[in-house]
Amino acid sequence: MRVIKAFCYAFAATGVFFIYTPAANWMAGPLVMEPELKSAGLVVVLGGGAYENGSLSSASMERLIHGLLLYKKGYAERVIFSGGTIKDPKDKLIHTVTGLSGELMDVVESAIMADIAIGLGMDEAGMAVDASSTNTYENILYAQEYMAKNGLNDCLLVTSPVHMYRAWRVAKKLGLDCSPAPVADNTPLRTSGVDRIGLARESAHEYAGLAYYWYKGYI
Numbered sequence: 083m084r085v086i087k088a089f090c091y092a093f094a095a096t097g098v099f100f101i102y103t104p105a106a107n108w109m110a111g112p113l114v115m116e117p118e119l120k121s122a123g124l125v126v127v128l129g130g131g132a133y134e135n136g137s138l139s140s141a142s143m144e145r146l147i148h149g150l151l152l153y154k155k156g157y158a159e160r161v162i163f164s165g166g167t168i169k170d171p172k173d174k175l176i177h178t179v180t181g182l183s184g185e186l187m188d189v190v191e192s193a194i195m196a197d198i199a200i201g202l203g204m205d206e207a208g209m210a211v212d213a214s215s216t217n218t219y220e221n222i223l224y225a226q227e228y229m230a231k232n233g234l235n236d237c238l239l240v241t242s243p244v245h246m247y248r249a250w251r252v253a254k255k256l257g258l259d260c261s262p263a264p265v266a267d268n269t270p271l272r273t274s275g276v277d278r279i280g281l282a283r284e285s286a287h288e289y290a291g292l293a294y295y296w297y298k299g300y301i
Contacts, residue, residue: 100278100279100282101275101278101279102275104273104278105278105282106272106278106279106281106282106285107269107270107272107273107278107281109281109282109285109286109289110243110244110269110281110284110285111269112247113243113244113245113246113247113248113285113288113289114243114244114246114247114264114267114269115243115246115247115250115262115264116262117262117263117264118261118262118263119152119157119238119261119263120157120238120261121156121157121158122157122158122236122237122238122260122261123158123159123160123229123232123234123235123236123237124158124160124161124162124225124228124229124234124236124237124238125149125152125153125157125158125160125161125162125237125238125240125263126161126162126164126221126222126225126237126238126239126240126260127145127146127148127149127161127162127163127164127195127240127241128145128164128165128218128221128222128239128240128241128245128249129142129145129163129164129165129166129167129191129192129195129221130142130144130145130165130191130241130242130245131167131191132167132189132190132191132194133189134188134189136189136194137194138191138194138195138198139191141242142191142194142195144242144265145195145240145241145242145265146163146195146198146199147265148240148263148264148265148266149161149163149240150199150202150204152238152240152263153204153208157238157263158237158238159208160208160209160210160232160234161199161204161208161209161210162209162210162211162212162224162225162228163191163192163193163195163196163199163209163210163211163212164192164212164215164221164224164225165190165191165192165212165215165216165220165221166188166189166190166191166192166213166214166215166216167188167189167190167191167216190213192211192212192213193211193213196209196211210228212224212225212228218245218248218249218252218291218295219252219295219298219300221249222239222249222252222253222256222258222260223256225237225253225258225260226253226256226258229258235259236258236259236260236261237253237258237259237260237261238260238261238262238263239253239260239261239262239263240263240264240265241264241265242264242265242284243264243265243266243267243268243269244269244281244284244285244288245264245284245288246262246264247288247292248288248291248292248295248301250262251292251295251301252295252300252301254301255299255300255301269281
């Protein structure tokens, strides 16, 4: 009982700390990169999740809109939408450890993003869909293969602000000339209790991801 009480007190104290201090905003700071927008051969839009009913998560929707705007503004003539979602934590862990995805994928957000893009008038000839990858490393590895196959030399990476650094580091490790093109950075503005708790979780996930990717040699 003492251990349980101590855990509950520590959990509550941690929650209060993140709700009432800007600690989560400070955590996010080192992960955020400034955009480096320039003409490139490809815009790579990394998926951020979707639901079984075919609706995109807010992260995926933000990335989709930003990627389409870059395409419409003429930064690149091609766009690739990347990724699928494994929602069950156990299945996600199995995939992370073993590399097996196959039947574990619940929904393919890249296909959903492509359908929306077509509905908004994007030319299918300038579009590609990566429906097989389920994590950041696989997303960018597929983009590398696509770029090599189509003779493309550089790209713009589109993802969320807190996720940008890890994605860019993977691309750099793979030898790709890819510039960061994150969606607008709202991390300093996330000051409500709910926002700060969410930002702390996202930031902790990214730091854990950076440690794991370093261990695996992905960055």
